[in-house]
Amino acid sequence: MGKRILILGASGFIGNALYSELQSYFDVYGTYYSNFSDFSKNQVFYHFDVEKDDVEALLNTIKPSVIISCLGGQFDRLLDVHKQLSSYAMVTPNCRLFFISTVKVFDGIKSYPALETDKAFAISNQGKYALAVEKLLKELPAQRYAIIRLPLVLGVNAPVVTNLKYAIASQDVFEIYPDLVINVTTDTRLSQQIHYLVNQSKYGIFHVGSSDLIHHSDLFEEISEKLGSNKPIFKQVYESNTDRFEAVLPKKSFSLKEHKYNVLDIVNEVTLNQSIPTLKTTLL
Numbered sequence: 001m002g003k004r005i006l007i008l009g010a011s012g013f014i015g016n017a018l019y020s021e022l023q024s025y026f027d028v029y030g031t032y033y034s035n036f037s038d039f040s041k042n043q044v045f046y047h048f049d050v051e052k053d054d055v056e057a058l059l060n061t062i063k064p065s066v067i068i069s070c071l072g073g074q075f076d077r078l079l080d081v082h083k084q085l086s087s088y089a090m091v092t093p094n095c096r097l098f099f100i101s102t103v104k105v106f107d108g109i110k111s112y113p114a115l116e117t118d119k120a121f122a123i124s125n126q127g128k129y130a131l132a133v134e135k136l137l138k139e140l141p142a143q144r145y146a147i148i149r150l151p152l153v154l155g156v157n158a159p160v161v162t163n164l165k166y167a168i169a170s171q172d173v174f175e176i177y178p179d180l181v182i183n184v185t186t187d188t189r190l191s192q193q194i195h196y197l198v199n200q201s202k203y204g205i206f207h208v209g210s211s212d213l214i215h216h217s218d219l220f221e222e223i224s225e226k227l228g229s230n231k232p233i234f235k236q237v238y239e240s241n242t243d244r245f246e247a248v249l250p251k252k253s254f255s256l257k258e259h260k261y262n263v264l265d266i267v268n269e270v271t272l273n274q275s276i277p278t279l280k281t282t283l284l
């Protein structure tokens with residue numbers, strides 16, 4: 001029997017990218033919360049509110065063999081939901097739980113980029129929540145879970161890129177952080193990589209993102225440059241006088257070359273069809 005996948009938070013930025021990537025290969029179901037207009041008529045989308053609904057009822061209806069969680073909402077309720085997901089995975093033969101985690105689990109360690117083997121330490125509420133879910137999953141049998149840690153996710157339709165384009169168009173302020181060193185991915189690339197992990201029945205901890213780093217300020221100045229001649233009003237915000245890192249480097253995660261990429265690949269993907277190819281570059 002083919003894999004049946006339930007994406008919790010399929011109406012969101014990450015969830016929708018995953019749905020688009022997976023739905024032509026697997027029997028995929030998803031949840032939405034506020035986007036009634038787009039999803040209430042879609043047979044495979046179920047309304048789900050972490051505050052009110054019981055995720056167990058949803059699981060018993062859909063009976064997924066793979067659950068991918070990319071939910072937003074109240075962190076304490078989300079943690080309860082993940083306790084239920086974890087219990088379901090524990091008692092359901094060959095059911096696997098994929099948790100979309102975040103680089104923020106390392107936001108208590110700012111002096112170097114994180115590798116999969118590094119011990120996480122979070123100070124933000126978001127980081128502490130994600131770390132608590134990671135700890136939950138680690139109580140499952142090893143082959144029953146995958147923790148996918150994402151850095152900042154860009155993409156042609158990424159909210160942060162949309163905000164930049166809006167700031168360019170309306171000559172508005174766009175905050176950049178010259179002391180912040182990050183790595184990045186896009187919604188399409190992370191979806192391809194998670195597709196691979198689902199297909200190959202991989203398990204454990206995975207870092208998704210570019211293999212190199214860039215300063216947050218340089219990244220958005222470069223993207224703006226490639227989008228065209230207009231600029232937003234870049235507001236440089238320093239939070240420390242030394243570099244602080246917020247990066248999840250994929251040291252051990254992916255060996256296939258199509259899963260290895262650098263910041264320039266990401267910048268080109270995000271600005272595709274928008275950069276003005278000059279004669280010089282096409283002749284190179």
Ligand SMILES: NC(=O)C1=CN([C@@H]2O[C@H](COP(=O)(O)OP(=O)(O)OC[C@H]3O[C@@H](n4cnc5c(N)ncnc54)[C@H](OP(=O)(O)O)[C@@H]3O)[C@@H](O)[C@H]2O)C=CC1
Binds near residue numbers: 032035049
């Ligand atoms: N975007 C990024 O750069 C990164 C994101 N992540 C993590 O990935 C996850 C998803 O992120 P992203 O897709 O950007 O977030 P979005 O806000 O775009 O999506 C959140 C999803 O959760 C749903 N949701 C929100 N509130 C509730 C609720 N109360 N009950 C049930 N469902 C709810 C939303 O439904 P609806 O849209 O219908 O309201 C949506 O499907 C988050 O945990 C985030 O920390 C990690 C690293 C980077």
Ligand SMILES: Cc1cn([C@H]2C[C@H](O)[C@@H](COP(=O)(O)OP(=O)(O)O[C@H]3O[C@@H](C)C(=O)[C@@H](O)[C@H]3O)O2)c(=O)[nH]c1=O
Binds near residue numbers: 103151216246
């Ligand atoms: C708002 C803000 C962000 N930052 C940095 C850290 C942060 O990860 C990065 C992007 O934050 P923004 O809020 O602008 O963008 P945003 O896309 O909202 O942040 C995302 O970040 C990634 C890593 C996640 O884990 C997501 O869950 C989400 O929190 O910019 C600062 O250094 N100072 C700030 O005041």
